[in-house]
Amino acid sequence: MSKGVLLVNLGSPDSTNPKDVKKYLDQFLMDERVIDVPYLLRAFIVKGIVLNTRPKKSAAAYEKIWWDEGSPLIVLSERLQEKIDSHTGVPIALAMRYGKPSMKSGLQELADKGVDDVLLLPLYPQFAMATTETILVLAEQLQKEFFPQIKLTTVPPFYNHPDYLTVLARSIAETIDDLDFEHLLFSYHGVPERHIKKSDITNSHCKIDGSCCQTPSPAHQFCYRHQCFETTRLVAEMLELPEEKYSVSFQSRLGFDPWLKPYTDRTIEKFGLNGMKKMAIVTPAFVSDCLETLEEIAMEGKEIFEEVGGEEFTVIPCLNDREDWVKTLSRWIDEWANKLETKKENA
Ligand SMILES: C=CC1=C(C)c2cc3[nH]c(cc4nc(cc5[nH]c(cc1n2)c(C)c5CCC(=O)O)C(CCC(=O)O)=C4C)c(C)c3C=C
């Protein structure tokens, strides 16, 4: 069999034009794993309400962070793909769950090169219904309908993988090496609490309280909240951060349902109001810098902190295409490719 890799990230609009943003948000928010209500209600919420106001607001936000080459998320993902491609011996294609390049075109690109054994690598450290799961479901649908010759293998969420944690810890230490900050906030993309309960395979573990995510359970294989806490705990351990020096929050909530708490914007405000002057923030749910890190955190978050008396707001960049991250992903890919090779030779 001939091997190849499909890297998948979230995706961005084609441009900052509100029409393009509307098209992108339509595809994104009509996904039943993102807004998980019955179709007619979802269509009413998305097409009847959100798409009438949000595209203009989001387009203005994209305008603030857009690069000459395009969306930061896409450009950074392309750089990552190119670098991995030059480090590994197998073809590497890049796709987005929403927008372009589509997952179908990514699989087609690999199929055109004769690849029939694909490693699917969702670029999300933690599992979530709205990210990893929707990629896996679509990949399986596409495989069945258009690429029956392709065998798919998936890289599981790597939230607690020592290689990933080492790179993340190093990226944090490089930015705040002298520990001259009062608090490090680990801000993860939020999800509605309902998503966490839906992903609970035991149907009884998840309470979204102070202890369920710390109590061992098979539910944690699919628990975004647990996985965010674990990434944080393990990285803090590597950095030898005392407990009072770091905490977790969740950003980017949308709509009126309860989302995971505490909310990042309110946490930053509270820090400033309590007299904190120097804080740092890291966003480990994102592998590539994007609207949510460059605008919501680096611009809006900074503004909130400074408005309430904060003085230094240090943002740790995402892993993007840093060399040690490229090497880590390339090693995982080579290990997969060589393992299959060995199995085949032994057969
Ligand atoms: C309503 C639901 C949303 C859920 C659930 C959600 C989960 C989720 N998203 C990411 C990663 C990203 N989201 C980004 C943008 C973004 N997210 C939502 C909504 C939900 N996300 C919206 C409406 C938008 C668009 C921008 C806006 O209008 O605010 C991005 C940035 C994309 C970019 O082009 O830069 C990322 C990345 C994760 C990891 C996640 C669940 C864990």
Ligand SMILES: [Fe+2]
């Ligand atoms: Fe999102």
Ligand SMILES: [Fe+2]
């Ligand atoms: Fe939990």
